Amino acid sequence: MVESMAPASSFQQRLSYTTLSDLALALLDGTVFEIVQGLLEIQHLTEKSLYNQRLRLQNEHRVLRQTLRQKHLEAQQSCRPHNLPVLQAAQQRELEAMEHRIREEQQAMDRKIVLELDRKVADQQSTLEKAGVAGFYVTTNPQELTLQMNLLELIRKLQQRGCQVGKAAL
Numbered sequence: 001m002v003e004s005m006a007p008a009s010s011f012q013q014r015l016s017y018t019t020l021s022d023l024a025l026a027l028l029d030g031t032v033f034e035i036v037q038g039l040l041e042i043q044h045l046t047e048k049s050l051y052n053q054r055l056r057l058q059n060e061h062r063v064l065r066q067t068l069r070q071k072h073l074e075a076q077q078s079c080r081p082h083n084l085p086v087l088q089a090a091q092q093r094e095l096e097a098m099e100h101r102i103r104e105e106q107q108a109m110d111r112k113i114v115l116e117l118d119r120k121v122a123d124q125q126s127t128l129e130k131a132g133v134a135g136f137y138v139t140t141n142p143q144e145l146t147l148q149m150n151l152l153e154l155i156r157k158l159q160q161r162g163c164q165v166g167k168a169a170l
Contacts, residue, residue: 015135015147022134023151033159035131036152039124046120050113057109061102068098121145 026032072091079087118140125148128136135151 015151019134023155026131026133027155027158032128032131032133032155033162035127035133036155036159039127040156043120043124046116050116054109054113057105061105064098064102068095 072095075087075091076084122138125136125138128148129138133151133155136148139145139148
C-alpha cells in the first residue's frame with residue numbers, strides 16, 4: 001500500500017481542510033516520514049520474500065515436469081511396441097494429474113501471497129493510525145484505500161522535497 005500510482009484528481013476534492021491540517025501537524029516533527037520509510041522497507045522485503053517463494057515453487061514444478069518427461073521417455077524407449085499405446089495413455093493420465101496438482105499448488109501460493117499482502121496493508125494502516133496520521137485506519141474499502149495511497153504519495157513527495165531543500169541549504 002505504501003507505493004501508489006493512483007491519480008490525484010478526485011483525491012484533492014475528498015480531503016477536507018481539517019484532514020490536511022491534521023496531516024500537516026503530524027508531519028511537523030519528521031516522525032511520520034521515518035515511519036513511512038520503515039513501512040516501505042518492510043513492504044519491499046515482504047514483496048521480495050513472497051516473490052522468491054513463488055519462484056522456488058515454479059522451479060520445483062519445472063523440475064517435476066522435467067523428471068516426469070525423462071521417466072516417460074525412458075519407459076517408452078524400453079517398452080515393447082504393442083504395449084506403447086497403453087503406456088502412453090497411462091503416462092498422459094499421470095501428466096494430467098501432476099499438472100492438476102501443480103495448478104492447485106500455484107493457486108494456493110497466489111492466495112497465500114494475496115492474504116499476506118492484505119495483512120501488510122492492514123498493519124500499515126494500523127501503524128499510521130496509531131501514529132496519529134490523519135486519514136488512516138484499517139479498512140478494505142477500495143475508495144478509502146485509494147485515498148490512503150494518495151495520502152502516502154503526498155507524504156513521500158513532501159519527504160523528498162524536504163530532503164532536496166535540506167541538501168540545497170547545505
